[in-house]
Amino acid sequence: MHISDGVLSAPVLAAGWATCSVGVIASTWKLDDDDLPQVAVMTSVFFVASFLHVPWGVQSFHLSLPALMGIVLGKRVFVATAVAVLFQALLTAHGGFTTIGVTTTILAAPAWVAGLIFQRYLAGRTVVTQSLGAAVLSVGAILVAVLLQGLALVASGEEFFALATWQVLILLPLTVVEALVTAPVVLFLGQVKPALLGSRPESTDVRDADASGD
Amino acid sequence: MHPEIDRYADLQSPLHRWDPGLKIIGLGALAFTFALLQGPWLCGLALTTAILLLAIARIPIAFVVSRLRWVVLFMLPLFVLLPLGRADGVSWRQAEVQATVIVLRGLAVTLLLFPMWGTAPFHRSLQALGEYHVPRQLLQLFLFSYRYLFVYLDQLRRLRGALRARHFRPGMNRHTLRTFGYGVGMLIVTSFEQTQRILLAMRARGYRGQMQTLEATKRRSADWLKLLGAATLCVAFMIGDHLWMP
Numbered sequence: 001m002h003i004s005d006g007v008l009s010a011p012v013l014a015a016g017w018a019t020c021s022v023g024v025i026a027s028t029w030k031l032d033d034d035d036l037p038q039v040a041v042m043t044s045v046f047f048v049a050s051f052l053h054v055p056w057g058v059q060s061f062h063l064s065l066p067a068l069m070g071i072v073l074g075k076r077v078f079v080a081t082a083v084a085v086l087f088q089a090l091l092t093a094h095g096g097f098t099t100i101g102v103t104t105t106i107l108a109a110p111a112w113v114a115g116l117i118f119q120r121y122l123a124g125r126t127v128v129t130q131s132l133g134a135a136v137l138s139v140g141a142i143l144v145a146v147l148l149q150g151l152a153l154v155a156s157g158e159e160f161f162a163l164a165t166w167q168v169l170i171l172l173p174l175t176v177v178e179a180l181v182t183a184p185v186v187l188f189l190g191q192v193k194p195a196l197l198g199s200r201p202e203s204t205d206v207r208d209a210d211a212s213g214d
Numbered sequence: 215m216h217p218e219i220d221r222y223a224d225l226q227s228p229l230h231r232w233d234p235g236l237k238i239i240g241l242g243a244l245a246f247t248f249a250l251l252q253g254p255w256l257c258g259l260a261l262t263t264a265i266l267l268l269a270i271a272r273i274p275i276a277f278v279v280s281r282l283r284w285v286v287l288f289m290l291p292l293f294v295l296l297p298l299g300r301a302d303g304v305s306w307r308q309a310e311v312q313a314t315v316i317v318l319r320g321l322a323v324t325l326l327l328f329p330m331w332g333t334a335p336f337h338r339s340l341q342a343l344g345e346y347h348v349p350r351q352l353l354q355l356f357l358f359s360y361r362y363l364f365v366y367l368d369q370l371r372r373l374r375g376a377l378r379a380r381h382f383r384p385g386m387n388r389h390t391l392r393t394f395g396y397g398v399g400m401l402i403v404t405s406f407e408q409t410q411r412i413l414l415a416m417r418a419r420g421y422r423g424q425m426q427t428l429e430a431t432k433r434r435s436a437d438w439l440k441l442l443g444a445a446t447l448c449v450a451f452m453i454g455d456h457l458w459m460p
Contacts (some may be wrong), residue, residue, distance in 0.1 A: 004288045006320030010250050016433065028351055036351060040358030045405045047359070048366040049398045056386045063394070072402065079352065081358050090331050091217035093281040096320070097242075097327055098249040103227045127320040159309065162299025168292065180388060184395030184403070 001094030002088070002119060003103055003149065008204055010158040013105055016102030020082060027078035035076075042073055054177055058140025059178055062094075066107050066145060067138035068182050072189075072196055078113055081108035092114050106180070112146035123184040123198045127190030135179040142175040144199040217363065219281075220336045221327065222273045227333065229271040233437040234334040235342035240444030241330040243265075247448045248322045254311055256451060257318035263447065264325035271329040278328055285324050289317045336360060366401060373397050390420035 008016070020065040031050050032037070048049040068078045082104045088094040095103055122133040129189035150170075189196050223230070229237065248260045268278065296316075297309035332337055340356045376394065383389045 002284070002288070004320050005245070005249050006316050006318075008249075013249070028349070028355075031351055033351070034413060036354050037219065037358055037413045038406070039413065040355050041362050041409045042402070043355065044362040044366050045357040045398075045401050047363060048370050049401065051367070052394050052397070053384070054386060054390060054394070055384055060438045065396075065398070068398075079355060083355055086356070087217065087359070087363070089325065090219050091336070092329075093219075093324070094284050096249075096323065098246055098323060117333065131292075142359060158301055159296055159299050159304070159312065160401035163295040166295055177391060179384075180391040181395045184392045185399040188396050188399030189402065192399070193406060196402065198405060202385055213443065 003099045003152065004009060005098050007156065007160075008099055009094075010103060010154060011157045012102065012152050016099065016105055018101070019105040019109075020101035022113075023105065024082050027080075029077050031076070031079075034042055039073065039076045039080060040083075041042075042076075043083045044067075046080065047084045050084070050088065051056045056173065056177075061174055063108065063181055064142075065138070065182060065185075066111035067114040067118075067134060067141040067178070067187055068179045069189040070111035070113070070114075070141065071118045071134060071137075071186065071198075074115050074119070074198070075112065077111045078104070078108040082109065089202035106145050106148040106152065109148070110141040113144075114138070116160065119198050127194075130190050131183045132185040135183040138182040142171075142178050146171045146175075148157055185203040215279055217367070218336070219332045219435055220334065220339075221277065222271075222332060223335045225333075227272050227273050228322060228440070229267065229329045231436070232333070232440050233342070233433045236433065236437050236441045237333070238339060238343065240441045241326055244444050244451075245323045245326050245330070246365045247451050248319050248326065251451065251455050252315065252316070253320050253455055256454050256458060257315050257322065259454075260322040260451065261270050261318050261325070262298065264322045264329075267329040271333050273328050278325065282321075282324065285320065287317045289320055292316055332415050342408055362405075366405060368395075369401060369404070373400070383440050405454075 046065060050062050053062050066077075066081075069080060073080050084102070085095065085100050085107065087102045088096050089100055089103075118130075118134065118137060122130050125133070136172055146168050150168050153160040153164040153167070186197065232240075247262070248257075250262055251257050268275075292313040293310065296313040297306045300306070300309040334342075337357060337360060340353065340360065343356075344350065344353045377397075382393065384394075
């Protein structure tokens with residue numbers, strides 16, 4: 001989910017930066033200084049997780065786990081995504097610099113919604129339900145992100161329609177990949193650290209499965 | 215890939231000596247100007263300018279090329295996909311010209327990032343933004359995340375080593391994805407437990423919600439002159455682009 005520099009038009013870039021700024025302000029609203037290290041550490045963990053590459057044919061996918069970020073970070077996901085996208089653009093040369101606003105919005109908005117849905121309907125359920133729910137949310141979040149990216153391209157010019165379609169097609173397998181990674185992470189967190197999923201310890205069923213996996 | 219754009223931050227050049235904050239403002243404005251150019255010749259000129267700045271910064275070309283892989287992968291399909299998706303009344307050749315424009319300005323911006331962020335230590339560049347009204351908490355998030363990035367990269371490296379020692383070979387299969395899932399879960403849990411200790415350790419060292427730095431910034435007239443140079447370039451490119459527009 002990266003858009004290179006030089007592709008998007010001025011109105012789309014401006015809209016991206018505007019939504020990104022609003023999102024970051026809302027996301028850091030009433031953020032306590034004591035919570036800063038935790039958000040920052042989670043941000044680096046998710047950024048580092050994007051270094052895990054799943055080989056696929058001649059290329060490879062890297063993980064972005066937006067739904068998981070939304071679930072673990074709640075509304076702080078927007079600012080965390082902004083930092084991660086900036087680092088990706090500058091440190092690992094993935095994605096553009098002028099497009100940071102657009103990319104952040106594309107990834108963080110669905111992640112935030114996924115987190116809200118998880119807290120509303122899945123917090124306090126059994127870990128297996130949470131894990132399956134997170135997988136579904138992950139598919140949803142990536143699909144929305146991919147579609148938003150297509151929208152940003154087409155809004156920059158109708159001639160980008162073929163490019164947008166092509167990008168949607170190559171990114172579709174990613175929905176499955178991300179879901180299959182998100183599910184075990186949530187299963188693991190539900191068993192080991194339910195507090196991270198926003199649920200009270202007594203309400204999670206830790207007898208479901210063996211935490212160590214394989 | 216190792217996440218360091220600032221590997222050559224300790225070289226000596228006029229760009230290295232430029233105050234990091236003013237440098238990011240000046241070259242950042244130039245990046246946005248480049249990203250929105252329309253004329254093919256101007257885009258070529260923009261790329262030349264970026265290469266020239268790269269040469270002034272004395273950043274080795276091999277280092278730059280090694281980090282361009284993803285950008286090129288994104289850009290090459292444009293030469294086929296833009297002509298295929300062209301509107302009625304647009305010739306194949308015109309669409310190819312448009313693809314060239316996008317690739318040239320995209321490359322120009324990407325190359326510009328090296329003089330912009332690669333000529334000062336990355337944490338120094340981030341700190342400098344604090345002097346230009348970037349919100350304090352956001353800045354601290356940048357700095358903390360950047361600091362802990364390397365800690366968790368090391369953990370990830372250890373995890374990978376442990377997996378390799380058990381003859382794990384990643385592939386597109388459920389086993390790989392589940393293993394990655396548990397790995398990420400482990401990373402999240404250990405880091406979460408660390409954060410509380412980190413906060414206490416920082417408090418013990420006098421952290422009061424403000425990052426203290428020993429490096430005092432002192433902007434000289436040369437710094438402002440360089441900013442003026444960047445601004446002039448921006449205006450010149452904008453005027454040139456306006457004149458080119460049909």
